[in-house]
Amino acid sequence: MTDDSALFELPQQQQLCPLCQQPLAMKSGKNGPFLGCSAYPACNYIKALHQHETSIVKVLDSEACPQCGNALAVKNGRYGMFIGCTDYPRCNFVVHEQNEQPEAERLACPKCKQGQLTERVNKFGKAFWGCDNYPKCKFLLNDKPIAGSCVSCGFDLLGEKKGVLYCADKKCGAKQPAA
Structure with missing residues (x-):
């Protein structure tokens, strides 16, 4: 007669979920591979494979x-x-990076009228301009903001992309004549 307990032993490298004691399985997500509980969705434990070390x-x-x-x-x-x-x-x-723009060049946020637009960098290294009153105000602009008002709708800010000025209001977006 064989020993049935040997059939249920886990391999040496296989880890158990600390929450429910089920085996962890290799899974893939938008940020790459990770270890997740095999009892998902009853147990939602996850563990990163690679720590983001500094x-x-x-x-x-x-x-x-x-x-x-x-x-x-x-x-x-x-x-x-x-x-x-x-x-x-x-x-x-x-x-933290100091904003290179002098205070005189900083533009007021056209949406909330309380904050100022500051240049920021997303996690991919691309620059954008957003209100410093975030998260209360979620105004942002992907292109360089320019002081001025739209000739079509009167919005208080213009954007510049490849030398062309346009209305920074997403509803309008009308191109503007060069100043």
């Missing part, structure tokens, strides 16, 4: 962290290069 490219010995005093470093992370404290995770200081 690596130090160069330590900046001459620059001290303003929060803790340790050295700052150029790091390469999930969304590209940045400057952060070498004492992470105890200190989570990160240098």
Whole structure:
């Protein structure tokens, strides 16, 4: 007679779900492969296969962290290069890009009239301009904003794409004559 318990042993590398003790299975999603519980949808446990680790490219010995005093470093992370404290995770200081636009050149948000348009970069590296009053105001423009008003609808902002001005109101979008 054979030992039936040997039939139900899991391979050495197979992991069990910490929530329901079912085997984890390799699955694929929009962000790549991951381990998910085989009992899905009854159990929705997932585990990333690859951690998005940050690596130090160069330590900046001459620059001290303003929060803790340790050295700052150029790091390469999930969304590209940045400057952060070498004492992470105890200190989570990160240098955020300063907007190159002087205050005089910043444009008021045409939608909420309270915020200003600031240049930002999405996770793919493409620049866009959005209201700094986000998430209260979700106005954004994919092309460079230009001060002016639309000759067709009177909207308070124009956009520039490949040297052509157009109304920044998505409902209008009329091309504008060169100034």
